[in-house]
Amino acid sequence: MAKIHVTTTINGAPTEFLCDPSQTLLDVLREQLGLTGSKEGCGSGDCGACSVTVDGRLVCSCLVLAPEAEGAKVETIEGMAKGDKLHPLQKKFIEMAALQCGICTPGFLVASRALLERNNNPTETEIRYWLAGNLCRCTGYDKIIHAVMEVAAEMRGSAK
Amino acid sequence: MTDIQFKVAKTVREAASLMAAAKGKGRILAGGTDLLVQMKAGMVTPGTIIDVKKIPEMVGITETKGSYRIGAATPAAVIGEHKKLRKAWPGVVEAINLIGSTQVQGRASAGGNLCNASPAADSVPALVAAGAIVTIQGPKTRRQVPVEKFNAGPGKTTLKAGEIVVSLTLPARPKTSGDAYLRLIPRTEMDIAVVGVGVSLTMKGDTCVSARVGLGAVAPTVLLVEAAAKALTGSKLDAKALDDAANACSAACRPIDDKRGTIRYRTKIAGVLLRLATAIAADRAKGISRPAHSQQGH
Numbered sequence: 001m002a003k004i005h006v007t008t009t010i011n012g013a014p015t016e017f018l019c020d021p022s023q024t025l026l027d028v029l030r031e032q033l034g035l036t037g038s039k040e041g042c043g044s045g046d047c048g049a050c051s052v053t054v055d056g057r058l059v060c061s062c063l064v065l066a067p068e069a070e071g072a073k074v075e076t077i078e079g080m081a082k083g084d085k086l087h088p089l090q091k092k093f094i095e096m097a098a099l100q101c102g103i104c105t106p107g108f109l110v111a112s113r114a115l116l117e118r119n120n121n122p123t124e125t126e127i128r129y130w131l132a133g134n135l136c137r138c139t140g141y142d143k144i145i146h147a148v149m150e151v152a153a154e155m156r157g158s159a160k
Numbered sequence: 161m162t163d164i165q166f167k168v169a170k171t172v173r174e175a176a177s178l179m180a181a182a183k184g185k186g187r188i189l190a191g192g193t194d195l196l197v198q199m200k201a202g203m204v205t206p207g208t209i210i211d212v213k214k215i216p217e218m219v220g221i222t223e224t225k226g227s228y229r230i231g232a233a234t235p236a237a238v239i240g241e242h243k244k245l246r247k248a249w250p251g252v253v254e255a256i257n258l259i260g261s262t263q264v265q266g267r268a269s270a271g272g273n274l275c276n277a278s279p280a281a282d283s284v285p286a287l288v289a290a291g292a293i294v295t296i297q298g299p300k301t302r303r304q305v306p307v308e309k310f311n312a313g314p315g316k317t318t319l320k321a322g323e324i325v326v327s328l329t330l331p332a333r334p335k336t337s338g339d340a341y342l343r344l345i346p347r348t349e350m351d352i353a354v355v356g357v358g359v360s361l362t363m364k365g366d367t368c369v370s371a372r373v374g375l376g377a378v379a380p381t382v383l384l385v386e387a388a389a390k391a392l393t394g395s396k397l398d399a400k401a402l403d404d405a406a407n408a409c410s411a412a413c414r415p416i417d418d419k420r421g422t423i424r425y426r427t428k429i430a431g432v433l434l435r436l437a438t439a440i441a442a443d444r445a446k447g448i449s450r451p452a453h454s455q456q457g458h
Contacts, residue, residue, distance in 0.1 A: 004166060021166035021209060022199060044197045048263055057237065057266040063196045064267070065189065067166045068211060111262065132349045133261020 008069040010035070011079025019066035026050045026061035028069075029076060037077035037106045041135070048134035051107040052076045058114040060133075077106035080113065088151050089113055098147040100138040108134050112148045120155045122148075165208040172297045172326050175212050180299040180322030182208040188324055189213075190233035191267030193260060194276045218271075218326060221245055226332030229295075232271025232325045237262075239270065249330055250444060251339030251358055251437075254452055255286035258343065261350060271325045277311045280353045280377035284311075286341035288374030288384050289358035290330050298323045308374070308384040337362040338444025340437040340452050343376075344429050346420075353377045354421040357409065357433035363445040366396045373405070373434065378413040378426050385412045388434060397442055405438065406431030 003018040010033065019028050026043075029035040029052070038061055041047035045063040052061045053075040054068075061076075080087045089109050092098070099105045108131065115122060115130045122130065127148050128141070136144065169175035179186040185207030187195055198204040212218050218231040221242050228245055239245065240257045259268050259282050273283045274294070284307065292307040299322040307328065312318050319325070339360035345351035356376035362369050371392040373385040387408035395401030415426040443450045 002163075021164045022206075024196070043200060045193055045260070045264055048261065051263055054266075057235065058263055059266040060263045063192055063264075065166065065192065065196070065209070065211075067168075068189075068192075068213075070168075114262075129349060130262050133263045 004067045006067055006070050008072055008074060010074045011076060017066070021065070021067060023066045024062050025052070025054075025064040025066050025069055025074070028066040029061060029074075035076050035078050039103050039106060041103065041107075046133075046135070047104070047107070048111060048131075049104050049107040051110040051134065053110065053114055056114075058111055075110070077110055080109060087113065088154060089116070089148070092147045092151045092154075093144070096143055096147040096150065098139060098143040104134060104136045104139075108136070108144055112144075112151075115148070116152055116155060120152050120159065122152060124149060164206055166211070167208055168211045168214050170214055172212075172215055172217055172324070173299075175210050175215065176297045176299050176322055176324050178208060178210045179324055182206075182210075184321060186210055188233075188272075188275070190218075190269040190272045191235060191264075193264050193268040194272060212324070228330045230270055230328045230330070232274075232327050233269045234271075235266055236268050236270070237265040240265070249290060249339055251341045251360065251441065251452070252283070252286045252290050252292075252330065255341035255343075255356075255358060256283045258282045258341075270328055274307065274310060274328070275317055275319070275325055277313070277315050277317050277381075278352075279314055279380055279382065280356065281382065282341070282343060282353055282356055282376070284382040285356045285358035285374035285376040286339065287328060287330075287358070288382055289339055289341070289360040289372045291360070291372055293329045293331070295326045295329065296323050297326050302326075304329075308382065311381040313380045333360075334362050336364065336445050338441040338446070340440035340444065340450070342433045342437045342440070342452060344421075344433060352420065355426050355429040355433055357430065357437045359434065359437040359441045361392065361438070361441045361445050363442060368392050368395055368397055368401075368442070373409065375409055375412060375430055375434075378415040378430055380414070383412050385409055387412070392438065397438060402435050402438065406434045409434045 039049035041049035043062050045060045050061040187206040189211045218233040236256045246253045273281045288308045341358045343353035343356035358374035360372045371389040373388040375383045388405040391404035409430040410427045413427040440450045
C-alpha cells in the first residue's frame with residue numbers, strides 16, 4: 001500500500017512522516033514519532049486520553065486520520081512543559097494530587113489548557129462540561145476540577 | 161487491510177466526482193467522528209476516503225439577507241462560536257452543540273450528523289423545525305431537498321451514487337421568531353437522546369402565527385409533525401393548544417423498545433418535551449433569553 005508523506009508541525013517543530021491512508025494521528029504520534037504521552041484508552045473518541053489540539057482546536061487524536069495533519073499545527077502533552085519548567089496546570093495537578101494512575105492525565109491537561117486559553121474565568125459547571133469527554137477511572141473528578149479552578153484563579157491574579 | 165485511498169478534494173465537484181469514481185466505496189471525511197469509529201469497528205471499509213474540509217463552501221457559515229448557509233463539514237465548535245447564528249437560531253445551535261464532548265465538537269459537523277442517519281441525531285429535529293434545506297451535489301447536477309425528506313431509515317440516506325451533502329440552509333424569518341431543542345437523556349451530558357424535540361415559532365404579540373415541530377428518536381427517521389404545528393399555529397399557546405400539540409407528538413411516535421427507553425415512555429416524553437420546548441421557543445420569540453441546557457464552557 002502506498003504510504004502518504006505528511007509535512008506538519010508538532011509542538012512547534014517542523015515534522016515529516018510517512019503513514020498509511022487509514023492510520024490515525026494517535027498511532028503515528030505514539031508508534032512512529034515516539035510521542036507516547038498521548039494515550040489510547042478507547043480508540044473511539046469516548047475517553048479523551050488521546051486529546052491533542054490541531055490548529056488550536058481540541059480533538060481526540062484517535063479520531064483524526066494522520067494524513068489530515070498535513071500543513072496543520074499539532075500540540076501534544078509533550079509540548080506543554082518548557083524544558084524542565086512545568087506548565088502551571090502540570091504543577092497544580094501534582095500539588096493537588098489531581099492524578100493517580102496517570103493514564104488520563106495528559107488528556108486532562110491538554111483539554112484544560114485549551115479551556116483556560118479561551119476562558120480564564122470558567123465556572124465549576126463550565127469546567128465539568130468542558131472536561132466531560134475526559135474520563136478518569138481512579139482519581140475522581142473533584143481534585144482535577146479544583147486544580148483547574150486554582151490555576152484559572154492564579155492566571156487571573158497574575159493578569160491583574 | 162485492503163488498499164484504501166485518501167484524497168483531499170479542493171472543490172465540491174471534485175469531491176462528487178471522486179465519490180462517483182469510488183463506485184459505492186467512497187466515504188466523505190468531514191469530522192470523522194462517526195466514520196473512524198465505524199472503520200475501527202469493521203462496519204465500514206472504504207475504498208476511498210474523501211476529505212472535504214479544504215473546500216471553502218463546505219466549512220464556513222455565510223449569511224445572505226437573514227438566511228444562513230452552514231457548510232456541511234463545519235465543525236460544531238465553530239458553529240457554536242458564531243454569535244449571529246446563535247442569536248438567530250439558538251435551538252439549532254444548541255442542538256448541534258449537544259453532539260458529544262468538547263473534543264468531538266472540535267470535529268463533528270451538522271452534515272455528518274445528518275448523513276450518519278441516526279434516528280436519534282440531535283441536530284436533525286432542530287433542523288427540521290427550522291425548515292432547513294439540504295444542498296446536494298452530484299457528479300453533474302446540484303439539487304436541494306427539505307431536511308425532513310433527506311433520510312430514508314436508520315443509517316440510510318436518500319443520496320444517490322456520487323452525491324454529497326454540501327450545505328444546510330436556514331431560511332430568513334421574522335425577528336419575532338424563536339426556536340429550541342430539548343432532548344431527554346438519563347445523564348446530563350455525553351448521551352444519546354431517548355427523545356428529542358425541536359420547535360420553531362413565529363409570534364405576533366401573544367399569538368403564534370407559524371410553527372414547525374421536529375421529533376427525533378421515536379421513529380426510523382426524524383419526523384416533521386405537521387399536526388403539532390397546526391395545533392400551535394393561530395393559538396396563544398394556551399393549555400388546549402399545548403395539549404393538542406403534545407398529543408399530536410405522542411400520536412406521531414412509532415418508537416422501538418430498547419435499553420434507553422420503552423415505547424410507552426418515549427411516547428409520553430415526546431409530548432412533555434413539546435410543551436417545554438414550545439415555552440422556550442416562545443420566550444425567545446419575544447426576545448426573552450432562555451438557556452435550554454446547562455451552560456457549556458465556551
